Amino acid sequence: MADYEIKNEDILDSLGEGVFTVDKSFRINFFNKAAERITGNKKEEVIGEFCKNVFKSKVCFTECPIALVLNSKKNIYDFESKIKTANEKFIPIKLNAAVLHNEEEKPIGGVISFREVSDLERIEKDLNKDSNFHGIIGKSKPMMEIFELIKEISDSDAPVFIHGESGTGKEMIANAIQQTSIRKDKVFIKINCSVLPAHLLASELFGHVKGAFTDAVKDRPGRFEIADGGTIFLDEVAEMPLQMQLQLLRVLQEGTFERVGESITRRVDVRVIAATNINIEEALRTGKFREDLYYRLNVIPIEIPPLKDRLVDLIPLVKHFLNKFSLLYKKEINDIDDETLELISNFEWRGNIRELENVIEYSFVRTNNSNIITASKLPPMIRGNNNKKRAFNKYYNDEESFEKHQLLDILEKNHWSKTKTAQELKIGRTTLWRKMKQFGIDDQEN
């Protein structure tokens, strides 16, 4: 047992992301090496301290990520925040937060992982070279269709409604829409509607005036006012309380709203991109999501397929994440072995690309003294999936013709050079040979 705990700590210490945990009183009880590096605080000095005294961020008082998770009962991903380092410098970070529960499901602590935004920006810039469309990896037919649609609507201000399972990359699609739009140089505001409780969400979206509620100590503009002239991305929009949905409908129809606690009507010009992962038909039928709002938002619908329905993107995604973690961890691992490929191809990926990324990171961290990830480094849940009947094979047959044509195109373009083709596809030459054999493609290299 002790060995197991030590191993977990070693794994957490080898991460490029800062990780710390707190107990239920918000005292820090774990602080990994990356957290030490990013914040400049020594582990021995912060263990037992209240997190607010270490990070000294106003967020600790107004938008504590763990409190948001406790309130919404949903984990937070890519939450933008700021912390104060040991040398009193504020740095922007992106964080994920989750609550830890005991066997009775009572919260007993929280875990936060975070990265410096500057680090992320540098890595994203490098990785964008690999991407197919504004940072998005995807060569499958449904993804190519989405990219085409985004290009087609680039001159439009019409609302876009993105639907896709959790982890499919809705925010990345929203980013691509904004970056290709005529408002690309204007302000772009993002808000997750499911994270904030109803009373805070109204204030967050529409602003408030001093005295509107207990903590409203001064006037504050909402996100719609800040986004005037630009774009707003409303993630998890269907999680909004019904009253708020009505207010949102009014902004969409008339461009007007009032700050909380004020009767002055304000007018804005904001393009709305909304997203959700819930079953829309069910939400409309049960009255959880207003039909009139849905039709107003759903002018341009985009359906992002789950990863299991775009498995031809799996290898490029794996390669992309390997590149990313190589940059992050400064460790050269650039491939996976055939058994690993088979195992991850057969997995269900209910958490979609986010889950794939986590699995690759887990395996990456565990791989030492080798530049190839082997199956033994995969999480047990993936290795245990070996014997399961998979949807992949069925799907792969459906997609085979598409991939075969794609492969032929690239081979033609590269005059049947296997080296160049493998490089372009970011796969090994052996994998390329296997694919050619699978698709019955004869070698035409002279």
Place this chain on the structure above:
Amino acid sequence: MNEMLGNQYFMARNYMEAANTFQSVLHDEPNNLNAKKKLIISLTQVGKYSKSLDLFFDLINENIDFIVDTDPIKDDCPCAELVNNLELVTKYGTHSLTTLQTLGILWLYCDINKSVEYFEKALQVKPNDEKTNAILYILKKKLSDNSQNYDVKYPS
């Protein structure tokens, strides 16, 4: 509602939400001393003095050490800043029973002698106040346990 969320509100000095959350926690777990201890302070900051005094009496009756042993810095107890604000009020001549009792409550988290001092002042304002008398008895008994020379008489 859960205790951890209450702890966060309390840590962020959001006493209104902390009071609401800890009241729900105590509804489900009446013996949760941590929730009770923080709720007492939170209630003093949202104007619910009487309820705070009742809970304070319950807690010191049950386990006075749970308050007395508070380390203001280690436990992030806000009482030092709260008594500071409230004592400013008394400097301008406000010596109402409620203010003095509240100061008595808050001081117990930092200094039992000051707490006794304020409850005695409260007794001067309303000598026959049963609750103040009972609280003083418990506080003095605690002091007596700490020092054998302390004279404790149960209030008549």
